[in-house]
Amino acid sequence: MAKIRKEDSALGATIDEIDLREPLQTKEVEFIKQSLAENEVIFFRDQEISPTQHKAFALNFGELQSHPVYPTVKGFPEITILENDEDNPSKIEEWHTDMTFRKIPPLGSILLGKIIPKEGGDTLFASLSAAFEGLPNDMKNSLKDMQAVHSFEYGFKESLEEPYGREKLKQALIDNPPVEHPVIRTHPVTGKRLIYVNSLFTSKINTLNDSESRELLSFLCEHIRKEEYQCRFRWKTNSIAFWDNRSVIHKPDNTYWPQLRRMERITIDDTESPY
Numbered sequence: 538m539a540k541i542r543k544e545d546s547a548l549g550a551t552i553d554e555i556d557l558r559e560p561l562q563t564k565e566v567e568f569i570k571q572s573l574a575e576n577e578v579i580f581f582r583d584q585e586i587s588p589t590q591h592k593a594f595a596l597n598f599g600e601l602q603s604h605p606v607y608p609t610v611k612g613f614p615e616i617t618i619l620e621n622d623e624d625n626p627s628k629i630e631e632w633h634t635d636m637t638f639r640k641i642p643p644l645g646s647i648l649l650g651k652i653i654p655k656e657g658g659d660t661l662f663a664s665l666s667a668a669f670e671g672l673p674n675d676m677k678n679s680l681k682d683m684q685a686v687h688s689f690e691y692g693f694k695e696s697l698e699e700p701y702g703r704e705k706l707k708q709a710l711i712d713n714p715p716v717e718h719p720v721i722r723t724h725p726v727t728g729k730r731l732i733y734v735n736s737l738f739t740s741k742i743n744t745l746n747d748s749e750s751r752e753l754l755s756f757l758c759e760h761i762r763k764e765e766y767q768c769r770f771r772w773k774t775n776s777i778a779f780w781d782n783r784s785v786i787h788k789p790d791n792t793y794w795p796q797l798r799r800m801e802r803i804t805i806d807d808t809e810s811p812y
């Protein structure tokens with residue numbers, strides 16, 4: 538049976554003694570679900586899995602999504618390729634929760650390391666529940682009824698400014714109009730409260746005027762990425778990170794450029810709205 542080793546940080550744990558090439562037993566799936574909710578991000582090592590096995594593993598946790606913009610593995614529209622090299626540096630510098638521009642953002646993602654650079658390329662995660670606990674009490678109270686706007690257009694503003702950017706992303710813009718989410722969300726499994734904003738997609742806090750909104754968002758986005766709420770995952774080939782997209786923000790450490798880094802990601806649908 539699988540075993541868990543917790544990281545010495547606010548979140549994160551590694552699951553050992555499990556072979557993800559094989560179909561999982563129900564109790565193993567339950568163990569992983571519980572481990573994910575409790576630790577917010579879980580890691581696996583030495584899992585040499587094919588796209589078919591990657592997909593079969595992910596299907597244990599829900600239905601699978603496709604991304605409106607990124608390329609995919611041939612024959613697997615649900616496996617997104619994240620590949621960067623000298624000619625195509627990573628554009629993701631911001632801490633974020635994936636796809637909060639959707640009405641129901643994903644439950645989580647399962648990211649597989651295929652080609653790992655010698656140096657750099659770690660992924661950083663930060664706990665939104667630990668960040669909530671770190672707020673002063675009066676602030677916890679004042680945030681609890683606020684709603685914020687999350688926007689695809691805001692998150693992809695740099696791509697939109699590139700030549701033909703708006704034309705290329707026309708359909709994605711139509712399919713993903715701005716949505717609102719509560720600023721404080723409750724995790725459906727653990728019941729923990731979370732700060733649910735991120736600097737990539739959250740454009741405005743509704744009830745505040747523009748300058749108050751900017752000030753509060755910049756405070757919250759600074760706060761949630763404090764080092765005390767973080768863990769850092771050092772990739773090896775065939776490592777996996779499975780994060781709970783409801784309770785973490787993450788970002789890549791892009792210092793590996795111009796080396797090649799190739800990752801394959803499956804994103805799992807959530808069934809519960811964050812309201």
Ligand SMILES: [Fe+2]
Binds near residue numbers: 633634635787
């Ligand atoms: Fe991401």
